[in-house]
Amino acid sequence: MAEPIQSFLPLILILLPILGAIFTVLFGFSKFKNAREITTLIILVVEFFVAIRLAAIVFAGNTVTALGQGIFVDGLSALIILLVDGMVILITLQSIRYMKHERELGLVTDGRLTLYYALILLFTGTMNWTVSTNHMVMLYVAMEGTTLATALLVAFYRKRASLEAGYKYVLLVVVGITFALLGIVLIFSAAYPHLKVGAHALLLTEIGRIAQLIPKNIALLGVAFMTVGFATKAGLVPFHAWLPDAHSEAPSPISALLSGLIINIGAYALARTVTIFAPTYNSIVIFIAILSSASMLIGIFLALVQDDLKRMLAYSSVSQIAYVFEGLGLGTYLGIYGGLFHLVNHTLIKGLLFMSVGAIMYATGGLRKISQLGGLAKKMPITAFCFVVGALAIGGLPPFNGFMSKFTLFFAVGEQGIYWAMVISILTGLLTLACLVSAAYRVFWRAPSKAINDLENGELKEVPFLMYFSIVLLALLCILIGVYPQILYPILDNATRAVLSIWSLGSV
Template structure:
């Protein structure tokens, strides 16, 4: 591990912007009146916002480059820590945060012009956007397990005000539901965290090290198996609530559908994955203490249930954003199934699917924002002929639907293929058959949506013409990322996934630098499997 100033610098930028926009008295008191009559103040807010998201993106890419090169970064006595596993999720925050943040400019301007937001709420939006980025970055860079819990809890504060931004009855209800369910749910995560800490404090020679994840992993075999099992159950319930795992998912469809579309993209694309990262951290400790069988049973059960229930609810939804929200639950379930399968290919598939789903769902939610701007409704029964009314948005919606359905050459196909290959290789034939059946239901729902809303006959009164370039340019970049990850996973990303897979399998925070075609050893198993990525596709033959 290499001491570095990058982790604290990464956190300071968005936090400073959030405090500047939300708490400084002169700014809070004087700016809203100016914005009511002067667009210059709105432009100033946009520039501050762009500076914040650009700062996060640049610093996250700098940290990512150092991790890929073979250095795990640490600060403040190892309280902050960026290893290959955390770097994947930090990358998602930087990339998706930048693109949804840029998309926010055109989206929020439209809402202001439509009278949906006043000048003061623009400041609130951009302030809490930066605060949301800060809390997620803290969650993925924390090595202190207490701080992990606090950061996940803080993401609720950072995003609840964004969910209720419009101040309508439905959005306020969704925000309160989000706060109550996630606060109660994440409390279970605290119970699990305290159990692990108290047990480790009795075991470790230096009790102060009992809060550090890296120390816990190194001494996992010395922990009490029963306490660790209880802790993992609590952690899975608590942090699984924030990740949207069934049956703790009830907040997610309401919050995702009522939030501004770029925030929905962040919630689905990044926040759910940050919570999954904490589940993975506890998974590594649990496997080191009690073996793979116990966490595997829980993950496979909840994963299959998440895929099954959400696919059926996805099919019957008529609200576009609620439909996408249930799709997020389904894909989180598939990631959990891959984690439950385990092995090099299963873990690599889970991590790759996390990346692919983040890009695809951010693109889809922002595309739904274009539909909302054009049609003024999320009701698919009223949204017809998108391709004729807004051609670029219509093409993006078709591409998103094909990607989410898992068709080549889009990125979701690659990671879903890896999940199924991992499951079949490990002998989980019935689990994979159930997942395939439920995915067919989702595909049918996506086909119906495209046929009715994208390709259907457009309303005669609807003016033709797409939304502005500000709302299309960031989506074009996301679409390129979706295609790129489908054609060939870039070598740096492939290396990072292999290093992160080794962290999960070995319980070792030291990165393993390997070429994309090299296999990752499975520690503690008699057999080994290749998790290699060749040109973005898994090898068809898995050696044992």
């Protein structure tokens, strides 16, 4: 590996939004409180440009470090940083109209709105920190940070259901992550005799070297604890109890953030730790294949019986993030490549779908039950088009992006000879297609329900530009990546090699 470049860019990515969050709160108390949306956006756009600059350095074949070895950005980190900083802008753009509407309806107060934008910024900072820290224990600290930053966003409406969802979210995810910490501590202590004299921390970049040195029982136990923890963060069955509640009770743009970004952290952490152990211990591959296959099937079956659109999408996330886990758990080039490809696609598609539901709720005055909707296609053609693109893409139909990543994963699983998992993945894909397409039909083309007819004439119309800008952009991206998957190839290839290069440090 080439010598890492020292740069302060990652520090900007972490500190700028955190400072921005503080300023936003301060603004909230002053007479400039209406500046919060625009300051948030400006900070996020600056963030995005910094992220692009950093990514350009990394994808040119370098790695970037800061604070000595403490912060480390390689292809994988850069990929997720780009994804996070890009998505957060789109989410914030939709939030502006959506939350203003909620404010007008009297659902939220002005002060709470300030908190909303501050927490989005705080989340962005902690998320960038999570994917760029090189200390294994700090990875846990930063992960907890993302949970804490989003907890109040989940409980944002402070109603019965949202408080319940927020409480469950914090409790279950924190307990899960504590298990991961125990795993991290076990691996750390087993690795300690093999580290340099005076080392204070286990670096993620050193796991490849120590993976083959530490005793088998500790390695497997530590990996098991970490998998439980990261699977909780990602919302895999059976650790998913928090996910449908949190995703459905949060404001819709936040659902997109939770489903598109938060659960990726679990996958990221898995790729950084567990994946590195997978080539050494085949039992890890099988363990993760079983876990993710169960999650795929149970998730999609539960999604099929939901009437609440957001809960349905949430259960679909339980099932889709399992694809990512399955790929990353294989520990092969094709598996990791497919897993990361699907991670990117799932973020785009779920962002698209949740924000489309946000648009539907905006237009219909908060209706989100499939049985209460119907016949929206005529009145909301743009939203209908975007939702259908999302439904077909997540169902894995060509020529959309979901097809490409799912097929890569099918091949990756087949290549390892785990045919039962391949069959389950294909079956889940078909069920997902059926689930989403039937939901799209019932929401947009079935005869309008009573609730829709009850809305005053002319009240139901397409949402304003700021509401559909994000979803149209995401829908176009889904089609573009589906038709030209090679545009992502250099980035994904770099990220995959970054994961594998850490592993290969131990095998040479």
